[in-house]
Amino acid sequence: MKEHDCIFCKIANGEIPSKTIYEDEKYRVILDLGPATKGHALILPKEHYADLYELPEENAGEVMKLAKLMMKKMREKLGCEGFNLVQNNGELAGQTVFHFHLHLIPRYSADGQKIGWQPQEVTPEKLEEVRKQITD
Numbered sequence: 001m002k003e004h005d006c007i008f009c010k011i012a013n014g015e016i017p018s019k020t021i022y023e024d025e026k027y028r029v030i031l032d033l034g035p036a037t038k039g040h041a042l043i044l045p046k047e048h049y050a051d052l053y054e055l056p057e058e059n060a061g062e063v064m065k066l067a068k069l070m071m072k073k074m075r076e077k078l079g080c081e082g083f084n085l086v087q088n089n090g091e092l093a094g095q096t097v098f099h100f101h102l103h104l105i106p107r108y109s110a111d112g113q114k115i116g117w118q119p120q121e122v123t124p125e126k127l128e129e130v131r132k133q134i135t136d
């Protein structure tokens with residue numbers, strides 16, 4: 001996708017207004033318009049990368065450092081008691097905006113949210129088969 005067609009490019013670069021809670025030369029952190037909880041935020045690189053596959057390693061490290069900074073700040077300011085980091089890659093995995101973003105989701109007791117998956121039954125043999133498939 002061309003950068004000018006991407007809504008998160010426009011938001012990250014300030015062409016479309018957003019509720020910004022952090023900004024530096026390379027990143028903007030905004031409040032999600034459809035928040036899971038109070039303070040749900042998105043870390044956006046100002047450069048366009050579709051997903052984590054495309055995100056350069058250097059940026060991956062910076063994004064995680066920034067996540068730590070924002071988590072600390074939100075714990076202090078919002079009093080959240082837990083945190084989920086969510087990052088979707090691909091439509092099948094729930095990605096709806098194809099500009100890399102990391103969700104920062106503060107958690108509160110009784111916030112009513114359920115973020116997770118249904119654990120499946122697996123045998124030790126199957127686990128070993130999968131381990132081999134990935135590592136061989």
Ligand code: AMP
Pocket residue numbers: 007018030031032033034035087088094095096097098
């Ligand atoms: P994902 O499903 O991981 O691609 O997440 C996309 C997220 O972007 C969703 O949580 C949306 O609520 C959020 N979102 C979409 N458009 C905007 C926007 N203009 N400003 C803020 N958040 C947005």
Ligand code: ZN
Pocket residue numbers: 003006007008009010047048049098099
């Ligand atoms: Zn973009």
